[in-house]
Amino acid sequence: MKQILSAGVAIAIATVGFAEGMMPDDVVYSEYGEVEASLSGQPGDAAAGLEIMVSRGKGNCIACHQVTALEEYPFHGEVGPSLDGVGEYRTAAELRGIIANAKMTYEGTIMPAFYRASGFNRPGNAFTGKAAEGELSPLLTAQEIEDVVAYLQTLKD
């Protein structure tokens, strides 16, 4: 009885974690890697998206991308293209797809998938070097992806 109860609790917690959005494995990508619907069902908040872009513990997008509008945050990388003007030439659906799983748009890309929780080789428990325990969480939540999409849409020439 005790065991049944605790299993029930675990499931309840897992569901709460994703209650506001779609599970990573359920995201539907178009042939070109776009994702049409908001992952969280809510609009994104561009100001929160900016924080995620620059924070090392979150998106850390500027580790690989130069963004002129984020110049005050030090150390922009050169591994990916500049994101200046990306809100002009990319749709929200394209941006959402690229952030959720860039491999659906660019085969074999070095850009990590931010909304994927399975299919990895030797996944670790964050940065401990030890094996992951239990289910992986995606690098960003559904709402955080929406926030970044909202921020990128502000990057217009």
Place this chain on the structure above:
Amino acid sequence: MKSLFKGGIAAVAILSAFAANADEEADLVINEEIEITVRTDAPAHVENLSTIYSGWVFRSTETQALQMDDFENPGMIFVDDAIAAWNTVEGTEGQSCAACHGAPEEMAGVRAVYPKWNDEAEEVRTIAMQVNGCRTEQMGADEWKYDGNEMLNMEALLASVSRGIPVNVAIDGPVQAMWEKGRELYYTRFGQLDLSCANCHEDNYGNNIRADHLSQGQINAFPTYRLKNAKLNGVQGRFRGCIRDTRAETFAVGSEEFIALELYVASRGNGLSVEGPSVRN
């Protein structure tokens, strides 16, 4: 890379601020005497590179300078510690390294060909495994911890007497199977960031990733004295760190996987000079 997707460490950011000043054209001469090859044609078995570079090339002018003079190189202190150990009698056989091998300089050229096949043990040995082989089989002494201080000090001594000699690791014959295993690991993506060694060190060397200026991840210069942790760092400890930073379960220092990877990565540097102990950030 440690700082990618991770709580920022201010010290790293400050050290790496020099990255912008890297002089990728500079040449390395140590003590105005030992000429080090820091760039040369890639060996034929490194399919995707035309030129190979020592990690020294990608460091800041300030960090580069520390390695040009043994009095400035903090790694050289550990070489002195190892000379003392070299001359110390240890174990049941009453032997020291010096008793069998003479002066450390007699080891000139040895570092350049490791990892290599050992006929008697019928295995690929890293230089650390060979030193432990001598301790247990020849001296009747205890093994040193694989990446422990005593071992890294001795590795620094063995590297220092080979400085300037080109790396020339064999990749065929009895080592071939291990070499191929190492190559496969090099191109395998690991962890939740899903990155291989090649993604960073082959496809993106010369680029900045956040504040880090990416090198080719060569190991000709090990052990490295890192300003970040102010100690000597071994090859496999560095591999561990790089895999851990992809949010992966890493392999153990001394594991079969890392021996294979060390053999393969060493062979990617065939033609660069032995350079250790080196200085890195």
